[in-house]
Amino acid sequence: MTPAIMPSKILFISTFPPAKCGIASFTQDLLNAINFNKKNAFIITVCALDKKSNAGLYNFPVSLVMDAHQLDSCIETAHLINQDTSIELICIEHEFGLYGGELGEYLLGFLALLEKPFIIRFHTVLPTPDVKRSKVVEAICLLADKIIVMTKNSARLLKEDYHISTAKIIIIPHGTHTASKENIHDLKQDYGLSNKLVLTTFGLLSPNKGIEKGIMAMKAISSKFPQAMYVVIGNTHPNLLQQEGEKYRNYLQQIIDDYDLQQNVRLVNEYVPTKKLMEYLALTDIYLFTSKDPDQAVSGTFLYAMSAGCPIISNSFVLAKEMLDEETGIILTGSGENELAEQGVLLLENSKLRTQMGHNAFLKTRDTTWTNVAQAHTQLFGGILGTPTVATEVPAGIAR
Known part of the structure; x- marks a missing residue:
C-alpha cells in the first residue's frame, strides 16, 4: 500500500489579525484564498510580527510570535523554525518599518540563521536607494530563493537600481475581492x-x-x-x-x-x-x-x-x-x-x-482576483518544494 503523502508545511512571517494594518489584512486574505482550494498540497501557519506580550491575542493559524524589533527575539525564532522539521518553506512579508535595526536590518540577522528555503515579498521598492538601503535589500535578495513584487515597476527597480537577477523575481499582483452584488x-x-x-x-x-x-x-x-x-x-x-x-x-x-x-x-x-x-x-x-x-x-x-x-x-x-x-x-x-x-x-x-x-x-x-493570486502562489510553492499542484499554468497576467 502506497503511504499517504503528507502536505508540505509553509510558515508565513507577517503581521496578522487582530493586528490592524494593510499587510495583516493582505496576508489573511491570501491565506483564505489558498486554503479555499481544499486540494492544495500545503498546510500554512503564521509567525505573527508583534510584541511577545500580545501572543495571547492570536489563534490558529498563528503558531509563533516574533518581536522583530528585538534582535534576541529574531534569533530565538530562527532557531525555533530550524528545529521544527515539519516546516519546509518560509514566506516573508517585507516592509522596512516591520523590522528593527537600521532600515530593518534585524531581518538580516534572522535570515542569516535560517536553515530553510524562503521567499520574500517586497511591499515597497524605493527608487535610487542610498548605499545602506541598497546593501540591505541586496543581502536579503541574495539569501532568498525567490522575490515576489506586485508591480512591473517594482520588478524593474530591483533589476536596475538594486542589481537583482531577474531569474529570482516573480510578479504576483495584489489580490482583489469579488464585487458586492447588492442593489x-x-x-x-x-x-x-x-x-x-x-x-x-x-x-x-x-x-x-x-x-x-x-x-x-x-x-x-x-x-x-x-x-x-x-x-x-x-x-x-x-x-x-x-x-x-x-x-x-x-x-x-x-x-x-x-x-x-x-x-x-x-x-x-x-x-x-x-x-x-x-x-x-x-x-x-x-x-x-x-x-x-x-x-x-x-x-x-x-x-x-x-x-x-x-x-x-x-x-x-x-x-x-x-x-x-x-x-x-x-x-x-x-x-x-x-x-x-x-x-x-x-x-x-x-x-x-x-x-x-x-x-x-x-x-x-x-486577473488579480484572490483566486488567481492564490493559484500563482501555490504554483510558486510547488516549484520550490517539488510538490505537484492542481493548477498546471500560471494564471494570465501574472509574470515570472
Missing part, C-alpha cells in the same frame, strides 16, 4: 446615503494619506452638487494613535467645521470587515486616492476600488501610472485641492463617463 439603491439607503452622490476613501488614517485634500475639495464640489457626500472610512493608524492619539482625525474634523461641510463629509471611525467594505465601494460614485507618497509601490485600497468598478481620481504614484489611463480613471498632475475639485465635478456631471470608467477599471483587475 446600489438599497445599499445607499442602508448606509444613510439615499439620493447622495458618494465619494469615498478608505484605509487607516495618517497624515501621509492626504485626506485633508479631499475634504477641502468638497467645498467646491458641494457648491455644484449639494447632494455630494465624501465618506472617509477607517480607524486612525494604530502606531499614530499610540504616538499622538486622534490629533490627525481632530484636524480633519476641524477642516470640516471650518469649511461648513458637516452635511458633505462623513468620517467613519471603523475598521470595516471585507463584506461591509465591498458594500461601501459598490455604492461609491467616485473613489478618491489622495496618498502623498509618489513612490508608493502598491495599494490594496486602490485595487479594491478598481475591482469594485469605481471610477478613480488619484494623486500620481507608481500603481496609478501602471493601472490608470483615460479610460479607467484620472491621475492628478498637481498637489492642490482645486484640480481634484475640478475633476470631481467633471465626473459627477457625466454619469455615462463615470459608469464607463468604472466598468473599464473592473475589467482591468480581472
Whole structure:
C-alpha cells in the first residue's frame, strides 16, 4: 500500500489579525484564498510580527510570535523554525518599518540563521536607494530563493537600481475581492446615503494619506452638487494613535467645521470587515486616492476600488501610472485641492463617463482576483518544494 503523502508545511512571517494594518489584512486574505482550494498540497501557519506580550491575542493559524524589533527575539525564532522539521518553506512579508535595526536590518540577522528555503515579498521598492538601503535589500535578495513584487515597476527597480537577477523575481499582483452584488439603491439607503452622490476613501488614517485634500475639495464640489457626500472610512493608524492619539482625525474634523461641510463629509471611525467594505465601494460614485507618497509601490485600497468598478481620481504614484489611463480613471498632475475639485465635478456631471470608467477599471483587475493570486502562489510553492499542484499554468497576467 502506497503511504499517504503528507502536505508540505509553509510558515508565513507577517503581521496578522487582530493586528490592524494593510499587510495583516493582505496576508489573511491570501491565506483564505489558498486554503479555499481544499486540494492544495500545503498546510500554512503564521509567525505573527508583534510584541511577545500580545501572543495571547492570536489563534490558529498563528503558531509563533516574533518581536522583530528585538534582535534576541529574531534569533530565538530562527532557531525555533530550524528545529521544527515539519516546516519546509518560509514566506516573508517585507516592509522596512516591520523590522528593527537600521532600515530593518534585524531581518538580516534572522535570515542569516535560517536553515530553510524562503521567499520574500517586497511591499515597497524605493527608487535610487542610498548605499545602506541598497546593501540591505541586496543581502536579503541574495539569501532568498525567490522575490515576489506586485508591480512591473517594482520588478524593474530591483533589476536596475538594486542589481537583482531577474531569474529570482516573480510578479504576483495584489489580490482583489469579488464585487458586492447588492442593489446600489438599497445599499445607499442602508448606509444613510439615499439620493447622495458618494465619494469615498478608505484605509487607516495618517497624515501621509492626504485626506485633508479631499475634504477641502468638497467645498467646491458641494457648491455644484449639494447632494455630494465624501465618506472617509477607517480607524486612525494604530502606531499614530499610540504616538499622538486622534490629533490627525481632530484636524480633519476641524477642516470640516471650518469649511461648513458637516452635511458633505462623513468620517467613519471603523475598521470595516471585507463584506461591509465591498458594500461601501459598490455604492461609491467616485473613489478618491489622495496618498502623498509618489513612490508608493502598491495599494490594496486602490485595487479594491478598481475591482469594485469605481471610477478613480488619484494623486500620481507608481500603481496609478501602471493601472490608470483615460479610460479607467484620472491621475492628478498637481498637489492642490482645486484640480481634484475640478475633476470631481467633471465626473459627477457625466454619469455615462463615470459608469464607463468604472466598468473599464473592473475589467482591468480581472486577473488579480484572490483566486488567481492564490493559484500563482501555490504554483510558486510547488516549484520550490517539488510538490505537484492542481493548477498546471500560471494564471494570465501574472509574470515570472
